Amino acid sequence: MIYTYLNNSFVEEDKAFLHVSDLSIQRGYGIFDFFRVMDSYPLFIEDYLERLYVSAKEMHLNIPYEPAQLKEIIFELIRRNNLPLSGIKVILTGGYSPDGYQLADKANLIMLQKAMSFPSAEFPSEGIKIITHEYLRDKPHVKTINYVVGIWIQNKVLEKKAADVLYHYKDEVSEFPRCNFFIVKHDNTVVTPGDNILEGVTRKHVLKLAAQKYKVQIGTVTLDDVLQAREAFLTSTSKRIVPITQTDDHIIGDGKPGRVTAELFQDLVRLENVERAKALTK
Amino acid sequence: MIYTYLNNSFVEEDKAFLHVSDLSIQRGYGIFDFFRVMDSYPLFIEDYLERLYVSAKEMHLNIPYEPAQLKEIIFELIRRNNLPLSGIKVILTGGYSPDGYQLADKANLIMLQKAMSFPSAEFPSEGIKIITHEYLRDKPHVKTINYVVGIWIQNKVLEKKAADVLYHYKDEVSEFPRCNFFIVKHDNTVVTPGDNILEGVTRKHVLKLAAQKYKVQIGTVTLDDVLQAREAFLTSTSKRIVPITQTDDHIIGDGKPGRVTAELFQDLVRLENVERAKALTK
Numbered sequence: 001m002i003y004t005y006l007n008n009s010f011v012e013e014d015k016a017f018l019h020v021s022d023l024s025i026q027r028g029y030g031i032f033d034f035f036r037v038m039d040s041y042p043l044f045i046e047d048y049l050e051r052l053y054v055s056a057k058e059m060h061l062n063i064p065y066e067p068a069q070l071k072e073i074i075f076e077l078i079r080r081n082n083l084p085l086s087g088i089k090v091i092l093t094g095g096y097s098p099d100g101y102q103l104a105d106k107a108n109l110i111m112l113q114k115a116m117s118f119p120s121a122e123f124p125s126e127g128i129k130i131i132t133h134e135y136l137r138d139k140p141h142v143k144t145i146n147y148v149v150g151i152w153i154q155n156k157v158l159e160k161k162a163a164d165v166l167y168h169y170k171d172e173v174s175e176f177p178r179c180n181f182f183i184v185k186h187d188n189t190v191v192t193p194g195d196n197i198l199e200g201v202t203r204k205h206v207l208k209l210a211a212q213k214y215k216v217q218i219g220t221v222t223l224d225d226v227l228q229a230r231e232a233f234l235t236s237t238s239k240r241i242v243p244i245t246q247t248d249d250h251i252i253g254d255g256k257p258g259r260v261t262a263e264l265f266q267d268l269v270r271l272e273n274v275e276r277a278k279a280l281t282k
Numbered sequence: 283m284i285y286t287y288l289n290n291s292f293v294e295e296d297k298a299f300l301h302v303s304d305l306s307i308q309r310g311y312g313i314f315d316f317f318r319v320m321d322s323y324p325l326f327i328e329d330y331l332e333r334l335y336v337s338a339k340e341m342h343l344n345i346p347y348e349p350a351q352l353k354e355i356i357f358e359l360i361r362r363n364n365l366p367l368s369g370i371k372v373i374l375t376g377g378y379s380p381d382g383y384q385l386a387d388k389a390n391l392i393m394l395q396k397a398m399s400f401p402s403a404e405f406p407s408e409g410i411k412i413i414t415h416e417y418l419r420d421k422p423h424v425k426t427i428n429y430v431v432g433i434w435i436q437n438k439v440l441e442k443k444a445a446d447v448l449y450h451y452k453d454e455v456s457e458f459p460r461c462n463f464f465i466v467k468h469d470n471t472v473v474t475p476g477d478n479i480l481e482g483v484t485r486k487h488v489l490k491l492a493a494q495k496y497k498v499q500i501g502t503v504t505l506d507d508v509l510q511a512r513e514a515f516l517t518s519t520s521k522r523i524v525p526i527t528q529t530d531d532h533i534i535g536d537g538k539p540g541r542v543t544a545e546l547f548q549d550l551v552r553l554e555n556v557e558r559a560k561a562l563t564k
Contacts, residue, residue, distance in 0.1 A: 025312070091308070152421070
């Protein structure tokens with residue numbers, strides 16, 4: 001049996017319900033975070049929890065536990081569910097609103113765990129195609145549950161036989177609905193947008209790894225920069241690093257996954273192994 | 283006992299729950315509409331239902347009933363609940379998503395009725411203060427459930443002792459989180475923004491009423507136009523017409539509710555009475 005943690009207790013997954021007065025249902029109001037569980041260990045958990053508390057604070061939501069308590073509940077969820085390879089999503093909503101608009105005194109907290117397969121630790125031999133779409137996210141630096149545009153545009157992504165959609169606004173690219181974006185210039189400089197993005201945990205680690213070997217820039221990336229790039233890739237919690245070889249009708253570089261991307265991929269897999277080893281020796 | 287309609291049946295209000303896999307909880311994905319019930323009659327119901335179906339279609343959601351069937355369910359809800367003065371909210375969510383991102387095959391439909399008091403049919407003797415905030419809504423022309431910014435900013439609205447917040451972007455004003463905005467120029471021209479707004483049903487009726495007596499413009503309204511206006515007001519389903527006499531630190535006109543605003547208010551109340559009389563004679 002799989003358990004979901006709801007507010008203050010473990011309930012069977014198929015019995016986890018919220019009343020329709022919840023502010024997520026009424027007004028799409030909530031925040032969340034998501035992390036990978038490998039070998040029953042929540043990878044980079046400290047990073048994700050830190051971001052969760054920042055998102056909650058920014059959106060005037062109160063997490064009813066201290067980080068250490070919340071972490072303990074997460075470990076208990078992992079013990080109970082025994083899903084060694086999985087993802088855990090923590091959602092915090094605006095709670096049961098008295099009038100369908102006002103924030104409730106108490107947020108609703110949900111923790112869901114789901115078995116998941118993650119991409120192999122082999123670097124992919126093919127890149128993906130992406131499309132672009134003009135859109136400026138609300139509060140991009142906060143991990144709110146608002147994915148209205150991301151989900152709405154899925155039809156178009158599939159229709160164009162693309163794997164994802166890169167947002168830009170007034171010519172500056174920002175991010176994907178659920179992933180960060182990087183390019184590699186011809187001089188090997190690794191560049192990622194700095195504004196209008198959610199600062200991904202995988203992005204953070206990739207930036208650190210890149211800085212050990214390459215010049216790194218965090219700043220403006222225009223649509224033209226993307227066309228001129230030698231390599232491009234995305235980073236995400238569930239996908240690690242995915243090489244991008246086509247954007248709309250334009251082939252990036254030589255149309256093959258790039259050398260720098262491959263190197264960062266190997267470095268990230270290595271970092272994950274170090275992190276898991278640390279956990280095992282605890 | 284108050285009933286809520288959930289998907290295909292009437293349930294007791296406090297037993298209306300959605301599973302946490304619903305896409306409104308997972309990703310803030312859904313649409314809704316809201317209308318007034320007076321003397322047990324849903325005022326301007328045809329307008330609201332028309333907009334609901336347009337919103338659903340735009341967001342790739344399927345309402346499992348024809349408009350005539352849905353209307354029948356609404357009348358049945360009104361009969362059962364016996365709340366002659368109330369509001370009904372219809373919400374349609376992305377449904378129970380298999381992976382927390384994909385739209386479900388079936389949307390979840392919720393209809394909630396709540397007793398409500400509406401403002402009196404007397405024109406208010408005082409106007410309200412509003413503040414302004416730079417923000418461009420996602421898909422403003424669709425009534426999605428996304429009110430992340432509107433709710434987030436409520437603290438600031440209260441702190442500034444204001445009644446509401448008017449969005450603008452790059453100097454052009456658009457609307458309030460839940461209301462439309464109008465100004466009256468010194469030559470009596472009634473002006474309302476035409477872009478980046480949700481086309482309110484009350485806005486539509488007020489535009490028609492205004493056109494019978496005044497010059498009407500639907501188009502760009504800048505922040506400076508607001509400062510120069512002789513009168514300003516908002517329109518909404520639950521508030522009818524509310525005169526605005528202060529925006530941020532600026533007093534509008536002579537600081538009193540305006541003559542044109544008062545006239546439109548009376549005309550709207552009269553239109554409501556005609557609509558209710560029509561319903562009673564059916």
